[in-house]
Amino acid sequence: MRLGADHVVARVPATSANLGPGFDAMGLALGLHDEVEVRLVASDEILVEVTGEGAGEVPDGADHLVVRALRHTLDLAGAPLTGMHLRCANRIPHGRGLGSSAAAVVSGIVAARGLLADPRALDAATMLRIATDFEGHPDNAAPALHGGATLAWSGADGPRAVGLEIDPRIAVTALVPDVRLATSRARGVLPEQVPHADAAFTAGRAALLVESLARRPELLLDATEDRLHQDYRAGVMAGTAELVRALRAEGLAATVSGAGPTVLVLTAQGQGDVLDGVLAELVDDVAGWHRVDPGIDTTGAVCRSDSMN
Incomplete structure (x- = not known):
């Protein structure tokens, strides 16, 4: 070629x-x-x-x-x-x-x-x-x-x-901490086996997540529950785990982004004011977090090129 x-x-x-x-x-x-x-x-x-x-x-x-x-x-x-x-x-x-x-x-x-x-x-x-x-x-x-x-x-x-599919009413907020966490460390604390009940629970929630993303954003809080990895990782990102718990207690669908320590929040229509109020108390640069509202990229990777003469 x-x-x-x-x-x-x-x-x-x-x-x-x-x-x-x-x-x-x-x-x-x-x-x-x-x-x-x-x-x-x-x-x-x-x-x-x-x-x-x-x-x-x-x-x-x-x-x-x-x-x-x-x-x-x-x-x-x-x-x-x-x-x-x-x-x-x-x-x-x-x-x-x-x-x-x-x-x-x-x-x-x-x-x-x-x-x-x-x-x-x-x-x-x-x-x-x-x-x-x-x-x-x-x-x-x-x-x-x-x-x-x-x-x-x-x-x-x-x-x-x-x-x-993604319902257009869904908005995305990332809460990014100053500290880093190596993916290898976050994966290293995961157990080789989990209880069958936790696996079944998480499988059901993953199926619900597909539906809530596409058509039922009001179900995002339940749909983003997890028992496979986030609790196990709490020990290596205590601040992240605490923030996820606080946001979810207010009805907001917060999860650990990837291996962490960023927190991702998916909000449905009408939840923006709730999120703003909660974050005004919990998140600022002084506390070592900053908020990013990036939106959802629907295009993916793109490349433009110049042909050889």
């Missing part, structure tokens, strides 16, 4: 996985984006310039996650590997449960697709498979690629995903 462009710009949304009971399966794309500009160069040089989140912390060469995903995708497509300069404008907080690593991986994949002479060589299923290989599971990768709410799973044919 030959290259058809030497300059691309990819834009990928933040994501919130799980949404309570949809552990490792459900996710939602948020209107907060990272943007990556890629320029191919006539040398072997790989240079990454990062602004925003992760600046001065993440690798600035071939070990950068976007570069690794991009070059891996080009290699799988049979395209020549060349040097490149990347400019990454990162707006998705790192280590907060908002899918920053999935966004980086997907950025590399869609940028590689944009560089190909025939982007159709990388279809949606292939891109999801590549992203899942990097991430380990598709719950963040699917909404990052496709936008909206998604349900993803892995089967004999590899990872797959379907889009879920």
Whole structure:
């Protein structure tokens, strides 16, 4: 496969996985984006310039996650590997449960697709498979690629995903703490087995969540209950657990976003004033939290390219 462009710009949304009971399966794309500009160069040089989140912390060469995903995708497509300069404008907080690593991986994949002479060589299923290989599971990768709410799973044919309907009356608020939490630490406290009653309870709530997202947002509080992972993680994110409990006590559908420690709140029509009142007492910059109202991204990853002369 030959290259058809030497300059691309990819834009990928933040994501919130799980949404309570949809552990490792459900996710939602948020209107907060990272943007990556890629320029191919006539040398072997790989240079990454990062602004925003992760600046001065993440690798600035071939070990950068976007570069690794991009070059891996080009290699799988049979395209020549060349040097490149990347400019990454990162707006998705790192280590907060908002899918920053999935966004980086997907950025590399869609940028590689944009560089190909025939982007159709990388279809949606292939891109999801590549992203899942990097991430380990598709719950963040699917909404990052496709936008909206998604349900993803892995089967004999590899990872797959379907889009879920979202009632337009639903609004999204993210409460982002100053502290970070490594996903590996959050997953490390989960037990290998859970009581059958808890598994059955959570399965029922996950099914209800699909209905409440699509048509019955008034059921979001019940639909976002979980017994598989959030309580087990409370010990490594006490502030998050306390905030989730306080919000839910006021009738608000609050969950841990991904592996945390960000809190995601899904509100139905008419609940905005309730949320504002509760957050005025519980959340501010002094307490180490800040509020983001990103909206729902319905587009997913996009890429524009400049053809080679």
